[in-house]
Amino acid sequence: MRLLKNINYILFVLVLLYSCQPKDYQNVISDGAYQFAAQDKLTEIIIHDIFSPPVASRIYAYSSIAAYEVAVLAGNGEYKSLMGQLNGFEKTDFDVSEDVYLPLASLAAYYKVGTMLIFSEEMMQAHKNAAFKELKSKGIPSDIIEASVALGEKVADHVIAYSKKDNYHQSRSFEKYTISSDPNSWQPTPPMYMEGIEPHWNKIRPFVLEAPDQFKSEPATAFDSKPGSDFYREAEEVFNVVNNLTKEQSDIAFFWDCNPYKVNVKGHVMFAEKKITPGGHWMGIAAISSKTAKQDWIGAAETLAKTSIALFDGFIACWDEKYRSVLIRPETYINKYIDEEWLPILQTPPFPEYTSGHSVISNAAAETLTSLFGEGFHFVDSTEVAFGLPIREFESFKLAADEAAISRMYGGIHYMPAIVNGASKGKKIGQYLVGKIETKSQKLAEK
Structure with a gap:
C-alpha cells in the first residue's frame, strides 16, 4: 500500500513538472517570418487582381491590424490595443484559453481578413493551408491549432465588421469622374486613356486623421500656357530633366515606379505588365526592417500595422487634394505646349497630378518607421528584386522617402511642387500618427 502511494506521488510530481515546462511548440513562431510570407502572398494577389494603390493600402491595413490585435493579447500589457484609438474602432474583449497559441492565432486573423478583402480568395486560402500544414508538422497539436484559429477568426470578424463601416462599399456605387474641358484639368493619358481612379477616396474613413484635408496642401501653381510663366517653367523643368537623365536617375525612376496599370504596346498588340503598388513597396520595406532589427513576432505585427495605417491615411489625404x-x-501639358512627341520614361498613372502620391505616402511611412527603428537605420531594399530590378541600400527611411519622391520627377510624372508639397504633407501625417497612436506601453518604453 505504501509502495502504491509512493508511485502515485512520483507520478503526480512528474505530471506537475511536465505541465510547468514550456510546450515543445511554443517557439515554432518566434519572429514575423510567417506573417511576412502571408504578406508576400497578399501582395502577389493584389498585383494579380489589379487593385489600385488606395484600395491595396486598405487591404494591407485591415489585415495587419487584425494580426496586431491578437499580438496585443500576448504582450503581457506591454502593447496597447488600437481599439479606442483608431477612428470608430470599438473596444471589445476576447477570452484567451490556455489552449491558444497566440502567434498562430495572429496569423489566422491576418489570413481571414486578407482573404475577405481580395477577389482571388482561393489563392490566399491555399497559402494558408500550406502554412498551417507546415506548422502542424513542426509539432503544434491539432487541438491547439483549432483553438488558435477560432480566436484569430473572432478577432478577424471584429476587424471585418469595423472595415464595413468605412464607406468603401458604398463608394463602389458613386459616380465616375467626369472629364473637364478646362485647359488646366487632368486628362486621361496614353496608351490606355483610363478613367480617373478612385475620385471619391476622400470619403473613406481615415484611421487617425480627423478629416481628409487636415493637412491641406497649399494650392498648386496657377495654370498658364505662356512660355516664361511659372507653370510653363515647371513643365519645362520636367521636360529638361527627363531629356538629360543620368543612368542613376533613370535607375531610381524605374525602382520606384510601382505602377499596377502599366500597359505595353508593341505594334497592334497591347499587354499589361503587373507591378507592385507604392504602398506594397513600403510594406515590403517594413518587413525587411523588422527582419533586419530581429524583432519578435509581436514587434513585427506592430511594425506592419503602424506602417499600413500611415499608408492608408496618406492615400486618403493625397487623393483628397488630387481631385480638388x-x-x-x-505629359499632357508638354505634348500640347512644348513638344508634341515627348514621352516620360514612366507611364503616367490614371489620376490627377497634384500632389504626388509617392511623396505623400513614402514620407508618412518613413516617419512611422523612423519612430520604430530610429533615424540612422541602414536597410537593404530588395522589394523590387521579384520584378527584375536590383536592390538599393539606404541609411535611413527618410532618405528612401526622399528618393521615392524625386523619382517622380525623373520619371516625368510630376512637377516639383507636387513632390515638395506632397513630401511635406506626408511628413505631417506620419508625425501626427506617431503622436496620436500609442502601441507600446510606458512599461515597455522605459526598458
Missing part, C-alpha cells in the same frame, strides 16, 4: 485641384499631368 484636378491638375493636368506633365
